[in-house]
Every structure is written in structure tokens, then in C-alpha cells.
Amino acid sequence: MEYFIQQLINGLTLGGIYALIALGYTMVYGIIQLINFAHGEFFAAGGYMGVILLSFLSANGYLATYPWLCLSGAIILSMAYCSLLATGVEKIAYKPLRKSSRLSVLLSALGMSIFIQNGLMLTQGVYDKAYPTIFSQGGFDFGNIKVSYMQIVMLLITILLLILLNLLVFKTRIGKAMRATAQDKTMSSLVGIKSDRIISLTFIIGASLAAAAGIMVGMYYGSVGYTMGFVPGIKAFAAAVLGGIGNITGAMIGGFLIGMIEIFGAGYISSEYKDVFAFIILIGVLYFMPTGIMGENIDDTRV
Amino acid sequence: MIQEFKSKGKKYLIGLVWLFLLLWPLLGINADGTLTFVKAFSVWLYIVCASMIVVTIYIIHKKGLTLKLTKPLSSARNKIYAYTASMPKPLLFSIIGIIAFLFPFFTERYAQDVAINVLIYICLGLGLNIVVGMAGLLDLGYIAFYGVGAYTYALLNTFYGISFWLSLPIAAGFSGIAGCIVGYPTLRMRGDYLAIVTLGFGEIIRIVFNNWMQLTNGPNGILGIKPPSVIIPNFTNGFSLEYLYLKKLHYLYYVALILAIFTIIVVARLSASRIGRAWEAIREDETAAEMMGVNTFSLKLLAYAAGAVLGGIAGSFFAARMRFVSPESFTFIESAMVLSMVVLGGMGSIPGIILGVIALIALPEVFREFELYRMLAFGASMTLMMLFRPKGIIPSKRMGVRSEEKEE
Amino acid sequence: MKKPILELKNVTSGYNEIQVLKNISIKAFEGEIVAVIGGNGAGKTTMLMTISNIVPVTSGEILYYGEPIHKKPADVLPGIGLCQAPEGRRIFPRLSVEDNLEMGAFLRRDNKKISEDIEYIYQLFPILKDRKKQHGGSLSGGEQQMLAIGRAMMSRPKLLLLDEPSLGLAPLIVLKIFEIIKEINKKGTTVLLVEQNANLSLKIAQRGYVMETGKIIAQDDANALLNNEEIKKAYLGVSD
Numbered sequence: 012m013e014y015f016i017q018q019l020i021n022g023l024t025l026g027g028i029y030a031l032i033a034l035g036y037t038m039v040y041g042i043i044q045l046i047n048f049a050h051g052e053f054f055a056a057g058g059y060m061g062v063i064l065l066s067f068l069s070a071n072g073y074l075a076t077y078p079w080l081c082l083s084g085a086i087i088l089s090m091a092y093c094s095l096l097a098t099g100v101e102k103i104a105y106k107p108l109r110k111s112s113r114l115s116v117l118l119s120a121l122g123m124s125i126f127i128q129n130g131l132m133l134t135q136g137v138y139d140k141a142y143p144t145i146f147s148q149g150g151f152d153f154g155n156i157k158v159s160y161m162q163i164v165m166l167l168i169t170i171l172l173l174i175l176l177n178l179l180v181f182k183t184r185i186g187k188a189m190r191a192t193a194q195d196k197t198m199s200s201l202v203g204i205k206s207d208r209i210i211s212l213t214f215i216i217g218a219s220l221a222a223a224a225g226i227m228v229g230m231y232y233g234s235v236g237y238t239m240g241f242v243p244g245i246k247a248f249a250a251a252v253l254g255g256i257g258n259i260t261g262a263m264i265g266g267f268l269i270g271m272i273e274i275f276g277a278g279y280i281s282s283e284y285k286d287v288f289a290f291i292i293l294i295g296v297l298y299f300m301p302t303g304i305m306g307e308n309i310d311d312t313r314v
Numbered sequence: 315m316i317q318e319f320k321s322k323g324k325k326y327l328i329g330l331v332w333l334f335l336l337l338w339p340l341l342g343i344n345a346d347g348t349l350t351f352v353k354a355f356s357v358w359l360y361i362v363c364a365s366m367i368v369v370t371i372y373i374i375h376k377k378g379l380t381l382k383l384t385k386p387l388s389s390a391r392n393k394i395y396a397y398t399a400s401m402p403k404p405l406l407f408s409i410i411g412i413i414a415f416l417f418p419f420f421t422e423r424y425a426q427d428v429a430i431n432v433l434i435y436i437c438l439g440l441g442l443n444i445v446v447g448m449a450g451l452l453d454l455g456y457i458a459f460y461g462v463g464a465y466t467y468a469l470l471n472t473f474y475g476i477s478f479w480l481s482l483p484i485a486a487g488f489s490g491i492a493g494c495i496v497g498y499p500t501l502r503m504r505g506d507y508l509a510i511v512t513l514g515f516g517e518i519i520r521i522v523f524n525n526w527m528q529l530t531n532g533p534n535g536i537l538g539i540k541p542p543s544v545i546i547p548n549f550t551n552g553f554s555l556e557y558l559y560l561k562k563l564h565y566l567y568y569v570a571l572i573l574a575i576f577t578i579i580v581v582a583r584l585s586a587s588r589i590g591r592a593w594e595a596i597r598e599d600e601t602a603a604e605m606m607g608v609n610t611f612s613l614k615l616l617a618y619a620a621g622a623v624l625g626g627i628a629g630s631f632f633a634a635r636m637r638f639v640s641p642e643s644f645t646f647i648e649s650a651m652v653l654s655m656v657v658l659g660g661m662g663s664i665p666g667i668i669l670g671v672i673a674l675i676a677l678p679e680v681f682r683e684f685e686l687y688r689m690l691a692f693g694a695s696m697t698l699m700m701l702f703r704p705k706g707i708i709p710s711k712r713m714g715v716r717s718e719e720k721e722e
Numbered sequence: 723m724k725k726p727i728l729e730l731k732n733v734t735s736g737y738n739e740i741q742v743l744k745n746i747s748i749k750a751f752e753g754e755i756v757a758v759i760g761g762n763g764a765g766k767t768t769m770l771m772t773i774s775n776i777v778p779v780t781s782g783e784i785l786y787y788g789e790p791i792h793k794k795p796a797d798v799l800p801g802i803g804l805c806q807a808p809e810g811r812r813i814f815p816r817l818s819v820e821d822n823l824e825m826g827a828f829l830r831r832d833n834k835k836i837s838e839d840i841e842y843i844y845q846l847f848p849i850l851k852d853r854k855k856q857h858g859g860s861l862s863g864g865e866q867q868m869l870a871i872g873r874a875m876m877s878r879p880k881l882l883l884l885d886e887p888s889l890g891l892a893p894l895i896v897l898k899i900f901e902i903i904k905e906i907n908k909k910g911t912t913v914l915l916v917e918q919n920a921n922l923s924l925k926i927a928q929r930g931y932v933m934e935t936g937k938i939i940a941q942d943d944a945n946a947l948l949n950n951e952e953i954k955k956a957y958l959g960v961s962d
Contacts, residue, residue: 046509063343070347092339099332104697108704114452115704117509118657121650122696129690134340184824191814191825197776198812203800203829203877241646245513252510283525290514297507298499 013155018278019271024162024231026270027169031224032247033254033262034176035217041257042193042213044113048120049100050221051244052127053093057222058235059131060089062140069143078145086168086226090219096127097218098211106207124240132237139236142229165227172223173263176216180259189213193257242286246273249293255303264305268292326369334358414571418564426563428679430635433570434628435671437577439655440664441624444581446653447661447710448590449617450597452509454649455496455516459489459622461523461644463629468536468639469529478542478634482627489626490619492519497618501611516649523641535640542569542634566635573631577624582664584620593617654696660706669707724751725788727881727912728773728804733782733792735772741780742768744936750881755903755913757923757944759957760933766916767809769933770883773914774799774806786881801829803880809889811870815859819850822858822869826876836876843872846902864895871902881912888919900926920957924948932957 032054039047064085068074074081104119150159180186192199192209200206228243229235250269254261269289276288296304334354341354398406418426438460445453466485470476476484496515500508523530530536543559560566584590592613595603604610633639651674659670678688726749736742742765750756760766771777773784775796784792786804799805805826814822823843827836844851847868853861858869867887874882884903888896896919904926907913917923924930924944932940932953940953947953 060339063339063345066345067343067347067349070345092336095332096336099329099336103329104701107701111700111704114446114657114661115700117452118654119697119700121654122693122698122700124693125647125650125689126693126697129687129693131340133686133690134337184828187817187821187825188828190817194814194816195812198808198814199825200776200796201774201800201806201808201812202825202873203797204825205795205797245510245517245646248510249514252507256507284521287518287521290518293514294499294511297503297511301502301507 014278017156018274020156020158020162022271022274023267024165024270025274026267027166028224028228028266029243029247029250029270030263030266031169031172031220032243033250033266034259035221036248037251037254037256037259037262038213038217040251041259042189042210043105043109045105045116045120046248047105047214047217048117048244049104049123049127050217051240051247052124052131053097053218053240054221054225054228054243054247055131055235055237055240056096056127057089057093057218057225058229058239059135059140059225059237060092060222061085061226061229062142062235064088065143066140069145074143074145082146086223089226090222093218093222093225094215097214100127101211101214106210128237128240135237137237139234141234144233146230161231165231168223168227172220176220176259179216185209185212246286246289249289253293253296253303255305258303258305261303261305265303326365330358330362330365333361411575418567423563426567428676430563430567430570432671432675433567433574434632434635435652435655435675436574436668437624437628437631438652439659439667439671440577440581441621441628442652443621443656443662443664443667444584444593444624445617445621446656447663447667448585448597449593449614451500451614451617452512453618453621454509454513454646454653455519456512456621456625456652457644457646457649458496458516458519459492459625460629460632460648461519461639461641462489462492462622463626464633464639464643465523465530465536465629466626467630468539468633471539471633472536475540478540478630482630485630486623486626489622489629492626493618493620493622494615496622497615501614513646513649516644516646520641520644523644530641533641535638535642537638539633539637539639541566541637542631570631570635573627577627578664580624585662585664589613589616658696658699658706660708660710662710663706663708666706666708666710673707724753726750726785727752727787728914729785730769730773731783731785733769733772733784734780735768735777736780737777742777742936743772745782746933746936746938747782748931748938748941750912750914752912753907753910754929755907755915755927757920757927757930758914758916758933759918759920759923759930761918761957763935764933765936766933767885768936770806770808770885770914770916773883774804800877800879803878804883805874805877805879805881806883807870807874807885807887809885811863811866813858813861813866813869813873815857817858818855819858819861819869820854822873823850823876826873829877839876839878843875846875846905847872864891864899867891867895867899868902871899871906875906875911879911881914882906884913884915886917887915888917888922896922920953921948 032050035050035053036047039045039050065074065081068081068085100123104123105116108116108119146161146164148160150157150162178186180189188199188204189209189212191202192204192206196206199209224243225235225239228239246269247266250265251262252265253268254263254265256262269292272288272292273285277285280288337358338351338354341357342350344350417429421429438456441459442453442456445451445456463485466488467478467481470481470484471478496512500511503511524533526532541559541561543557546558548554560569592603592608595606595608596610596613600610632643655670655674656667657670658673659668660666674692678692681688681691684691728748728750730746730748733743733746734741746765746769748756748758758766758769768777772779772792775792775794779792783790786802791799791802791804814825817825820840823840824836827839830836844854847865849865850869850872853865858866861869871882871884871887874884887899887903891899900922903913903915907926915923915927924947927944930942930944930947931938932947940947940950942950948958
């Protein structure tokens with residue numbers, strides 16, 4: 012039982028990360044029907060910005076004196092950085108292709124993904140970069156269940172971001188305009204919504220969520236590498252598809268589900284095949300529910 | 315005109331500033347707590363200079379000043395096109411065939427090595443073309459079938475000593491079965507779900523290769539695979555049959571050439587057949603095709619199987635040629651590579667795909683010194699290609715609009 | 723003579739190489755209802771989409787209060803008082819009725835007046851008030867048409883473009899919607915009405931144009947068109 016609860020907590024932490032990344036996929040897909048292959052790279056870039064900023068701050072001694080201030084500053088700055096990156100990618104690689112076939116946009120995205128990945132490698136080196144260890148220490152012990160401070164912080168940040176996103180998308184005018192654009196681009200321009208701006212905004216939101224996830228993953232595992240975007244990227248995409256792509260609530264649920272499946276699969280069945288479980292569940296779900304668990308029938312929360 | 319120029323120039327400047335903002339944090343914030351600008355600035359300046367040159371050339375080209383230079387070139391190209399088109403097909407093919415046949419006599423080991431790679435990827439590209447180009451099913455895990463073919467031969471050969479030629483059909487069969495296994499559950503899905511599921515299958519197969527230690531020796535791979543062999547009659551002591559392993563590179567080249575020609579013929583015949591037309595019908599409009607009596611289910615499955623079989627054959631050869639297989643060779647980036655060859659060359663067009671393969675395999679070899687920047691350039695050129703020539707180098711003549719992409 | 727609020731001068735436009743509109747010239751004067759009638763494929767919808775600059779003009783010009791607007795992007799037009807309720811209603815299916823109306827006022831910043839206007843729309847179409855939390859996509863055809871008109875009204879347009887408001891609706895509901903159009907017009911909004919239902923639309927309009935295969939083939943006062951023998955035969959289903 013204790014083991015189960017421990018796995019549950021680990022699963023939640025990991026699932027939150029997948030949920031944050033999956034949201035970027037699902038929102039971009041909802042609005043321009045594009046699988047943004049470069050999204051995993053935004054996540055990696057976020058992780059790298061985190062390590063760059065935190066090492067800089069730690070070398071100057073700020074990290075030891077104001078750890079939480081530095082952490083929030085680093086998260087916000089890398090979210091901003093990834094927003095810049097994402098808008099750049101969107102303007103160069105996706106916007107001119109708005110009217111082309113899906114396959115060309117997909118390949119363009121793939122090209123950007125390879126480009127950014129190698130750009131990170133060339134500027135940051137081939138080897139993994141280690142995070143300052145200040146946050147990865149300490150935690151609570153409940154009998155045999157260990158909850159590290161890091162996990163609590165991660166869960167809190169994840170939940171905060173998810174709530175903010177929900178408020179933005181469902182309560183504000185700009186969020187409604189975003190959903191309107193996703194539903195009918197021509198009509199939304201007829202009522203005066205500038206779809207190009209909305210699309211950029213979608214990329215910005217998605218990339219900043221991914222950047223936050225990148226930093227948290229970096230701190231949780233202690234280091235980042237230039238290929239770190241690929242596997243979490245496709246698992247998060249799997250999460251988005253599992254939840255019914257284009258559906259925001261679906262992506263959140265899907266992310267947590269994939270995280271749980273991975274952790275429980277690794278804990279109870281085999282840790283070597285942990286990457287396989289997510290895909291097997293995905294294929295199984297799609298076979299019986301071809302439009303995902305929150306599919307097209309439940310469209311309350313589609314973008 | 316000037317207005318347009320101004321707005322473009324402004325965008326260009328914003329782009330450069332943007333680039334600097336993205337570049338500087340990566341190069342200028344150091345882990346020792348210092349901030350530097352020189353490094354980021356110098357890299358940025360290189361990029362600015364390069365882009366200036368490109369933009370200048372583009373402007374000159376737009377103004378028509380390069381016409382004098384390009385006109386003889388393009389007219390020469392057109393003449394070559396016209397000439398090759400007017401040549402009888404068998405003659406054209408035999409010329410290409412003779413060039414391909416004589417290739418090893420004039421070239422070094424290195425060139426032959428590259429040529430073998432090109433031939434393998436031609437098989438792969440054409441195989442994937444059946445699935446993506448002809449039947450219109452997006453497959454992001456195609457390399458898995460290549461892996462199944464490679465591992466089948468590797469295991470059959472190292473465990474049971476079965477020869478290359480005998481295990482070729484077995485490997486093809488296994489890959490075909492794998493194709494059906496992937497194809498069956500995905501047939502109900504739409505385009506984008508299909509993409510992720512095929513990607514997932516590709517990853518699953520790679521992870522299995524990586525973790526099934528007893529069978530595949532995990533990440534260490536399988537060593538000691540025998541190359542293909544031929545039986546040649548030996549008349550020195552009367553008559554006997556001799557077993558000869560084709561270890562020499564130019565022999566392997568001919569094996570690859572035979573496989574590539576076989577693949578080209580299969581794909582060309584398929585594309586001209588009833589089945590090929592049915593696949594195209596499915597690609598253009600699945601519902602309409604079904605209503606016209608096309609059995610979409612089994613045909614889509616057949617497309618997967620056919621693509622997988624060709625991939626498996628290429629995989630067996632790959633194993634025989636490297637005499638070593640490991641999961642490293644079958645990663646997603648390989649699938650992306652093959653897919654981009656198909657799309658860059660021109661989906662559905664055989665000469666296009668061959669050119670696409672040459673462009674992506676042979677050209678990077680020329681820039682070997684810039685090894686580090688190779689993938690960077692590959693990514694960038696993939697995006698640029700889609701921006702400026704999305705239909706590929708040689709677009710297929712029979713390519714319409716996919717039904718799912720039509721504007722509402 | 724009043725000055726025209728909208729004027730199309732020799733407008734040609736279409737999709738890719740196919741020209742749909744050929745040299746169209748029409749005018750709409752302040753405060754009137756202008757009907758453009760024509761059969762299927764006459765180019766009526768294309769004309770409205772060209773005015774809203776969804777379909778680009780190839781030659782000619784479109785003047786709004788004397789200013790050329792055919793180079794302005796579609797999304798600024800509602801801000802200057804030109805709004806369209808397009809063919810097929812195009813309700814945002816997964817936004818609530820109220821959100822749909824709110825989107826109609828997207829370019830406005832006067833929040834207080836927006837809620838007043840929403841109340842006004844609810845007065846015009848009481849059924850929408852009952853359904854205000856429901857998804858746009860779950861409404862019936864007539865309700866959707868009401869919502870589409872209401873949404874277009876939310877930008878406080880000076881000129882309202884209406885594309886086939888009667889399409890696919892039961893006769894009683896059509897009558898009701900035409901009543902509302904008249905009422906909107908009385909409050910000062912100019913209406914450019916594009917319709918296949920020639921009889922009804924000419925009855926509420928002051929002037930009318932007849933369109934066929936991308937050309938204007940007749941224009942006159944609405945009453946005169948109603949009594950024109952040729953028009954009667956072709957569009958009003960009256961034979962003698």
C-alpha cells in the first residue's frame with residue numbers, strides 16, 4: 012500500500028509535466044491543425060534556459076541567499092525566452108505555409124525541431140548540463156513514503172499554471188476569441204478577431220508552459236541534455252491524443268494518465284519497458300475510441 | 315514596390331534582432347557568473363553576413379539581373395529534359411543502367427560506400443512512398459520495418475546460419491506481418507492519430523530491440539553477421555560448387571543495385587496497376603473510393619504490408635552489409651529522414667524520390683568537414699524546402715488534393 | 723440625393739483563376755434596405771465575401787463612405803461599422819450563446835454598453851435569452867440565424883450585410899426574421915440583403931438588384947422589380 016501511494020505521488024509529479032507539455036500540442040493543434048513537432052524542443056530550450064540562468068545566479072551567490080526569488084525569476088525568464096523562440100518558429104516556418112498541405116507543414120515543423128535540437132547542441136555542448144543542487148534536497152517522510160520538497164513545488168507550480176490557463180481560455184475575452192478562432196477562422200475575422208495574433212498567442216502560451224515543464228524536469232532529474240525534448244515530447248503528444256486532441260481538459264487528464272501509466276508500469280511490471288506502456292495504452296484507447304477519451308462528443312472543453 | 319520593399323526590410327531587421335535575442339542567452343550567460351557579448355555577437359554577425367548575401371542575390375534575381383546568367387543554364391536544362399523525354403524509354407533506362415553497372419570500376423571505396431547507402435535508401439524511400447505517397451497514410455514509424463528486416467536476418471544468420479538469400483523472403487515476410495500488425499489497429503484512425511500511433515509503434519519496436527537482452531543482445535547489438543554469398547561453379551578439379559561470401563564492397567554494391575532495381579520495378583508496376591489506382595483513390599477521397607466499391611480496409615492493409623516488405627528487404631541487406639545491427643540504427647530520426655526524402659523528392663514520383671535520396675545522402679557527404687553542422691543544415695533546409703518548393707524536386711503528375719485538407 | 727454608404731465600382735473577383743464576379747457595380751444609400759436577388763451560383767455570397775475582403779478584389783474598387791476599403795484586412799471592418807452575418811450562419815458551435823454575442827462585440831471596449839446591447843438583442847430575440855448558456859451548435863436553424871444576426875448587430879454596424887437569412891428555415895420563422903430585419907433597419911442600420919427568396923426580400927427592400935452568373939442584369943426600385951414581368955417569371959415563381 013505504501014509502495015502504491017509512493018508511486019501515485021511520483022506518477023502525479025510526472026503526469027503534471029506531461030500535462031503541461033501536452034497542452035501546447037493540443038492548443039496549437041486545435042487552432043491550426045498542426046502537429047507542432049518542434050514543441051518538444053521548446054521544452055528542452057526551457058530546461059536549458061533554466062540551467063543557464065540558475066548557474067549564473069548561483070555563481071554570483073544570489074541563489075543561496077534568495078533561492079525562491081531566483082527560481083521564480085528563472086522560470087519566468089525562460090518562459091519568456093521560449094515564447095520568443097516559439098513566435099520566431101511560428102512566423103518563419105508555419106505562417107507562410109498556412110495554405111499548404113498538412114504534410115508540408117509537418118515536415119517544416121520536423122525541420123525546425125532538428126534545427127533547434129542541433130542549435131542547442133552546438134551552443135551548449137553535447138554533454139548533459141547539471142542543475143545547481145539547492146532545490147533537489149530534503150523532503151517529508153511519512154513512514155516509508157517520501158515526498159521531496161521538489162515534488163511538492165512541482166505539483167504546486169503545475170496546478171497553478173493549469174488553473175491560470177483554464178481561467179485564461181474559458182473566462183477571458185481573449186481566451187474566448189482563441190476558441191472562436193479555433194472553431195471558425197473566417198467567421199472570427201468577420202467579427203474582428205485578428206487570427207494571426209491569436210495564433211501567435213497560442214504558440215506563446217504553449218511554449219511557456221513547456222518551458223516551465225522543462226525547468227522542473229531539469230531540477231527533478233538534476234540535469235538537462237539536448238535530446239531531452241524528444242521522448243517526453245512524443246509522450247506528451249500521446250497524452251494530448253489520448254485526451255482527444257484539441258481538447259484542453261483532455262490534454263490535462265491525458266497527461267496525468269500517461270504519467271501514472273508510466274510510473275505504475277515501471278513499478279509493477281518492468282522498468283525497462285516503461286516507455287512502451289504509454290504507447291500500448293494509447294494504441295489500445297485509440298483502437299476502441301478513435302477520437303480519444305474526451306473525444307469529439309464531449310466538446311465542452313475543446314478549444 | 316518601394317512600400318513593399320520597406321515592409322519586407324522592416325521584417326528582416328526585426329528578424330535579425332529577434333535572432334540575436336534568442337542567441338545571446340545561449341552564448342552570453344556563463345555558468346561562472348559572467349556575461350559576455352563577444353561570442354554571441356560574432357556568431358550573429360556571421361549569420362547576418364550570410365543572410366545579407368542571400369538577400370542580395372534574391373533581390374538581384376527578382377530584378378531579373380541574373381537572367382543573363384541563368385538563361386543559358388535553364389535553357390540547357392530544358393533541352394536536356396526535352397531530349398531525355400524524347401528518347402525511347404528503354405534506351406534511357408539502359409543508359410542509366412549501364413552507368414550504374416560501371417560505377418564501381420571508376421570509383422573509390424568511399425564513393426561505393428556512399429552509393430550503397432543511396433541504393434538502400436532508395437529501397438526505403440520507395441517503400442515508404444507506397445504508404446505515404448500512394449495510399450496517403452502518414453507513417454512516422456516506417457524505420458521499424460527496416461529494423462525488423464535487419465534483425466530477422468541477423469538472428470537467423472547468427473543462430474541458425476541461414477544464408478542471406480534464403481532469409482531474404484523470410485525477413486520480408488516477417489516485416490510484412492509486422493506491417494499488418496501496425497496497420498490493423500490504425501486503419502480506423504484519421505491522419506493525425508495515425509501519425510502518433512505509427513510513431514508509437516516504431517518506438518515500441520526499437521525499445522523491444524533495446525531491452526530484449528536474451529534475443530537481441532540489447533543495446534550492444536548483434537555481431538558477426540555473414541555477408542551475402544553466391545554459389546559459383548568451379549571447374550579446376552572437375553566440377554564443383556563453391557560458396558563465396560561477398561565481402562568486397564563492389565560485390566555488395568551489385569547486390570544493393572539488384573535490390574534497388576527490384577524495388578523500382580515493383581513500385582512502378584504497382585503504381586500502374588489496379589491496386590495502385592485504388593490506393594490513389596483512397597488517398598484522394600476515402601469515402602468516395604469506398605462507395606465506388608474499393609475495398610479500402612484490405613487495400614490500406616496491403617499498402618502497409620507492401621511498404622513493410624520493401625523496408626524489410628532493405629533492412630536485411632543493411633544487416634548483411636554492416637555485419638552488425640544495433641537498435642541505434644532504427645531511431646525516429648531515421649524515419650524522419652526517409653520521410654523527408656520522399657517529400658523532398660516529390661511524393662509519388664519514382665525519379666523524384668531517387669533524386670531526393672541522392673540529395674539527402676550524397677550531398678551531405680560533400681560537406682563532410684562541417685560534420686557538426688550537418689544536422690543543423692538538414693533541419694533548416696527541410697523547412698526552407700517546404701517554404702519554397704513544397705511539392706518536391708520532381709512533383710508527381712498524379713497528385714491531387716487530399717480530401718481531409720479541402721477548405722470548408 | 724443621399725450619399726452612398728457603400729459603393730462597388732466595377733468589381734471583379736474570384737477564387738484563384740476563376741472569376742466569379744464580373745464588373746459588379748452596386749450602391750447602398752444610408753438608411754435603406756437593398757436586396758440583391760439571384761439563383762444558386764449567381765455569385766451573391768462571393769460578392770459579400772469580397773466586400774468583407776475574405777475573397778480579394780482583382781480589379782475595381784469598393785468604397786465605404788467614399789473611402790476605399792478593399793485593401794483593408796477583414797478583421798478591421800467590424801470596427802468601422804461594416805459587419806456581415808454570413809451564409810450558413812457560422813455560429814461558433816462550442817461557445818455559448820452569450821459568448822457568441824460577446825465575440826460579435828470583440829472590437830468594442832465599452833463593456834457597459836456591450837451588456838446593454840446584449841440585453842437589446844435578447845429583447846429582439848427572447849428565445850436566445852432562454853438559451854444563453856447553451857452551446858451555439860445545439861441551437862435549431864432558426865435560433866442560429868437569430869444568433870447570427872444578433873452577433874452581427876453587436877458590433878453596432880452602420881451597414882449590415884446579410885447572406886440568405888431565410889436559407890433552410892420554416893416559412894413562419896422566415897417571416898419573423900424578416901420582421902426583425904425591418905425593425906433593425908428602422909433603428910438606423912443600413913442593410914444589404916442577399917437572398918434567393920426574391921418575393922419576401924423585395925417586399926421589405928427599397929431597391930433591388932438582380933444578379934445572374936456574376937453580373938448585375940437588372941436594377942430598379944423594389945416595387946418595380948416585383949412588377950417586372952421578366953423578373954416575375956424567373957424569380958418570383960409567377961406565371962401568367
